[in-house]
Amino acid sequence: MSDGLVYELNGVSLPHDDAIITPQVAAALKRGNYERPEVLATPKFLEPEDRVLELGAGIGYISSYVAKVIGVAHVTCVEANPMLADYIRRMHEMQGLSNTSVKNCVAVPGGAKLAPEKEVDFYIREPFWSSSLDEGRDVVSVARIPQEYLSDLIREADATALIVDIEGGERDIFQGGDLGTVRKIYVELHTRYIRPKGIKACFDALSEQGFYYDQRVSHGGVVLFRKL
Template sequence: MPRYSIDGIDLDIPLHCLNDNLKQQLQNEHYEWKEVNGLKRHLKKGDRVLDLGGGAGYIAIQAARIAGAGNVATVEASAEMVQAIGRNLVLNHAEAVRVLHGAVVPDDFSGGSVEFDVKPAFWSSAIAVGPRKGAAQRIKVPALRLSDLLHAFEPNLVIMDVEGAERDLARQDWPLMVQLVIMEIHPQTYPPAGIQEIFDGMSKAGFAYMPWGSRGNLVVFQRLPGKGMGC
């Protein structure tokens, strides 16, 4: 199994979960660099972090370094990558991070499971939309509603890379405990109107665009004082 070292963090990732582009990003230590910059800009010791779209566990481990492993929870839909996260947490002495298996859905999602497309490169896997494409394997995974996760873990910072699902998550209410949302948006999966929906939804929920830490498709939203719903 290949091992990569990025910013002092060791990651073991199954070979069949990688493609050439992802391998290059890992080898060059460019993997998730925008998310890490956003975290390091805003995260403080003792903060509580919910990481949506855990991947190989890299972001959760970065968060654990700053906030403390016991203050971090990560959610990943691929069962194989959940196992990889577990191994990487042990490898990097961050075993106290909590790991949940499932895909994050909005509160109005009606089922207990959701179809998920597992793609050859783990970072492209996503909740299924439309007919299955290419080499993706379509499976069913537990559906985890956003509000249930927020109330279970009470994070003040949420970071997400959910391959397009952010469009639905941005349109619902966010409790006041969440003060910062670091979100990777995916304009290749929805039209410009979808980006506007995200910004409109987060504004309605009491957040404003935060330029510090935002870069390209990595967007930071900060809670406005006195804005939003209660816990």
Template sequence: MTPPPDAGAERVFEINGVSLGLPEGLANASIIDKLADGSYEADEARAVDRCVRPGLRVLELGAGLGYVGTLAALKSEPENILSVEANPELLPVIRANHARNGVEEVSLMHGAVVGHAEEGATARFHIAGGFTGSRLGARGGRQVEVPLIGFHELIRAQRPHVVLMDVEGAEAGYFDRAWKCPLRFCVMEIHPKQYDAAVIKKIVDRMSAMDMTYDPVTSRGKILGFRKVWSEGV
């Protein structure tokens, strides 16, 4: 069982003008190397640069260290950003990094986002070593109980123009019906090891039904981006 990180010591990294504090023991060597060379969440950062503009509301699912949410807040306004993170150990790190970069007004919500959740529902959440790869449904390792958040209720409340998600396979449950929001861009990391091609087709078909099309600028590898198809004259 991996012990929780030591909150008493941290390293600080600078990426794209964002300062990120990392508590000792929280991340594995691979993440630390990417933080050091500036490649940490590079595709997600590129997506923020492409998609986020002043005044746009952003929903971020899977906040990590708070890097992408900070970038989005600096491009729009902090009060327009809602970040959701399931791993409770990351919450104080995210808040500290938001404050470190002057975007403490970003809304941060704790919970695992699923397609549908009853009020007060919880589930066991697996915390992976190095924090990336933590997810619902995995067996073994360190497990914590986390609140469940219904995706469509979250969409209706935030009404985002931009949705950014990295939720380790949970995205498969978000595409059962149309999203009630003024969506312009959606960028997600897909997880084909956790579901088959039929689920990816369902994601693409749902996006198409919502007048969203493949965005080659934000897509790369497992990062799949979509943008709104605007009607003529809009």
């Protein structure tokens, strides 16, 4: 439920919604440090001509920021949580954006075999950022979500840049497939989920496809890879 409250942060307006804006998120928005590493980093590697594919779009703040403030050509948001996907659409409409689109689906590695029904169980938790494909604990609900190959999503979006925050899915998402037109990949590494072996698997997969670690933009667990 929204009470008419709107947060303003770095040129982006975010409507309050009790189901989406948790007290923790609200506090970060009020402090002005919500997704701060991404806000500081994205202007350093995104250009107006870039077409961005964002995996794990959350509440739509970063997509709104890069579409509205940086002014990239287009942003395609991929978000598995149906409630968040709906909120992102509202977010983009509030900004008056015409250079964005939202897909409620799960991206899977290009070389993976999809289930016959082409859907997967997505486990929704509170807070929303704990939701994932892993059954685990503290599940609030389960949604059946369409799967799409990452290579297909890249081709459809004509993406030149990826922004990836998928709660451990980064371990496998770059395995196989074709990264096509993508030249920049900004990914958050969730060490608590994927552990050192998963980090190595992520780096190895991208290295095999010709990407290198850009230390000038990378910071802590958020890493930029560029195509050689």
